[in-house]
Amino acid sequence: MLSQDPQFRKIKIKARGVGGSATYWLGPDHLLIVTQDGYNERYRRIYYRDIQAVVIRRTSTWIWITVVLIGILIVMGLLPLTSGDVFGLWFGGINLGIWTTFLILHLVGGPSCSCRLVTAVQNRDLPHINHWKQASRLVDELQAEVNRVQRKPAAATTPSAPETAAPAATPATS
Amino acid sequence: MAGVALECPSCRTALPDGLDVAPTVERCASCSTRLRIATFPALFLAAPEAKSNATAIESGEATCFHHEQKRAATSCDACGKFLCQLCDVEVPHGHFCTQCFEAGARQGNIPEFERARTRYDSIVVAMVIISLLFWFLSPLLPLAAIILGLAKRKAPPSLVGRSRLRLNIALTFAVLEFIGGCAFWIAIWVSA
Numbered sequence: 001m002l003s004q005d006p007q008f009r010k011i012k013i014k015a016r017g018v019g020g021s022a023t024y025w026l027g028p029d030h031l032l033i034v035t036q037d038g039y040n041e042r043y044r045r046i047y048y049r050d051i052q053a054v055v056i057r058r059t060s061t062w063i064w065i066t067v068v069l070i071g072i073l074i075v076m077g078l079l080p081l082t083s084g085d086v087f088g089l090w091f092g093g094i095n096l097g098i099w100t101t102f103l104i105l106h107l108v109g110g111p112s113c114s115c116r117l118v119t120a121v122q123n124r125d126l127p128h129i130n131h132w133k134q135a136s137r138l139v140d141e142l143q144a145e146v147n148r149v150q151r152k153p154a155a156a157t158t159p160s161a162p163e164t165a166a167p168a169a170t171p172a173t174s
Numbered sequence: 175m176a177g178v179a180l181e182c183p184s185c186r187t188a189l190p191d192g193l194d195v196a197p198t199v200e201r202c203a204s205c206s207t208r209l210r211i212a213t214f215p216a217l218f219l220a221a222p223e224a225k226s227n228a229t230a231i232e233s234g235e236a237t238c239f240h241h242e243q244k245r246a247a248t249s250c251d252a253c254g255k256f257l258c259q260l261c262d263v264e265v266p267h268g269h270f271c272t273q274c275f276e277a278g279a280r281q282g283n284i285p286e287f288e289r290a291r292t293r294y295d296s297i298v299v300a301m302v303i304i305s306l307l308f309w310f311l312s313p314l315l316p317l318a319a320i321i322l323g324l325a326k327r328k329a330p331p332s333l334v335g336r337s338r339l340r341l342n343i344a345l346t347f348a349v350l351e352f353i354g355g356c357a358f359w360i361a362i363w364v365s366a
Contacts, residue, residue, distance in 0.1 A: 001331075001332075001333065001334065002333050002334055003334070023334050025334075034333060034334050036293075036334075039292055039293050039294075039296050039297050039300075040290055040291070040292055040293065041290060041291045041292075041293055041332050041333065041334070042289060042290045043288060043289055043290065043333070049216065050216065051214055051216060052180075052213065052214055052216045052217035053180055053211060053212060053213040053214060053217050054211075054212045055180065055182075055183055055209060055210070055211050055212075056209065056210040056211075057182075057183045057184055057207055057208075057209055058207060058208035058209070114183065116183050118180065118217075120216070123183075132210075135210070136210065139210065139212045142212075143212055143214075146214045147214065147215070150214055150215040150216050151215060
């Protein structure tokens with residue numbers, strides 16, 4: 001298991017999305033992206049020496065979801081409360097509590113974004129990185145490792161390899 | 175700055191050349207999308223020279239397995255064939271010919287090339303839970319879960335945080351469900 005491998009460190013971000021999730025691991029010389037969708041687990045390895053840039057782009061999804069949640073909150077929570085009867089009070093109160101919780105959780109998550117990793121040969125969107133906070137944390141953690149590798153003297157570096165899809169840890173480590 | 179080709183992911187407009195290695199938060203000049211850009215030294219390096227395919231050989235020199243007119247630069251770590259620079263697929267911990275690289279990626283027998291694993295433990299757990307919900311099928315679905323779990327018991331588990339313990343627990347529950355289901359249907363059959 002990667003969590004027991006001292007060469008790997010997990011980046012502590014919640015990368016979840018529709019139909020799957022992803023975990024990001026900092027290896028000795030590469031970033032390992034493990035995506036889980038259904039009953040499959042896929043591995044993608046990107047070497048630090050090949051990473052040229054990471055671009056985080058703010059998206060409007062966060063605003064639209066906020067608008068929708070406020071709309072639901074008003075229709076399902078506040079309007080029944082104004083009806084005055086007992087059923088309306090109960091129905092509205094419960095819905096108000098549920099949808100306010102959803103709204104608060106959504107607001108705490110922060111603005112949405114997409115995160116793109118740039119190498120010499122491709123631009124790759126990082127899977128399930130949907131919030132600016134997560135992406136910023138990923139960049140902060142990645143930056144130290146990439147700079148450590150890329151700022152080495154040229155003689156110490158090896159020629160650039162194509163991006164390969166593979167876990168660094170062998171099955172023997174699990 | 176030669177070769178720098180960063181562009182806005184939203185409108186594909188080229189980002190300004192004044193990017194530094196320090197991360198910056200700015201807006202795209204074209205679409206005003208807010209961006210955070212972290213650049214690394216590799217962005218500012220010149221592109222590496224392409225591998226030469228014109229290496230001539232002299233008599234008595236080792237040649238590439240696939241190209242008799244080219245000098246061998248290395249050998250495949252998997253099959254041992256001599257390879258020229260053009261045929262060499264270099265990975266951080268070795269050199270492979272294109273056939274072994276492809277076979278390794280497809281079969282997953284070289285850990286470096288493994289792309290995916292199937293989480294059989296999750297499948298068995300799902301079958302155990304479904305058989306609880308559709309209890310009238312209980313002898314069949316747990317039996318399928320037991321067969322699958324035992325057949326794939328030695329398959330490599332997930333790399334991230336799931337151990338074989340999960341599969342063993344699911345198998346235990348599947349056995350209990352199978353026994354319970356069989357007992358239920360035997361009781362029905364006897365009473366009928």
